[in-house]
Amino acid sequence: MRIFKLAVAPVFVLALAGCLDTDAERALAGAAAGALIADATGNNVAAGAAVGAAGGALCDDAGVCN
Secondary structure: OHHHHHHHHHHHHHHHHOOOOOHHHHHHHHHHHHHHHHHHOOOOHHHHHHHHHHHHHHOOOOOOOO
16 A cells, blocks of 8 residues: 555646646645655655655755746
């Protein structure tokens, strides 16, 4: 089941990537993706969500998701 989660999570994130215009939307998607990946890998879900939210909110500032 963990392999399935690891395979499906990036697909959902990439599908949503074109729809996300604001930092808040990207932070929410990043938090969801971080939580899913942390759960699938057996890590702390809250920490994964926090890291994902930070990455989503800051990716525009870093020039990654223009």
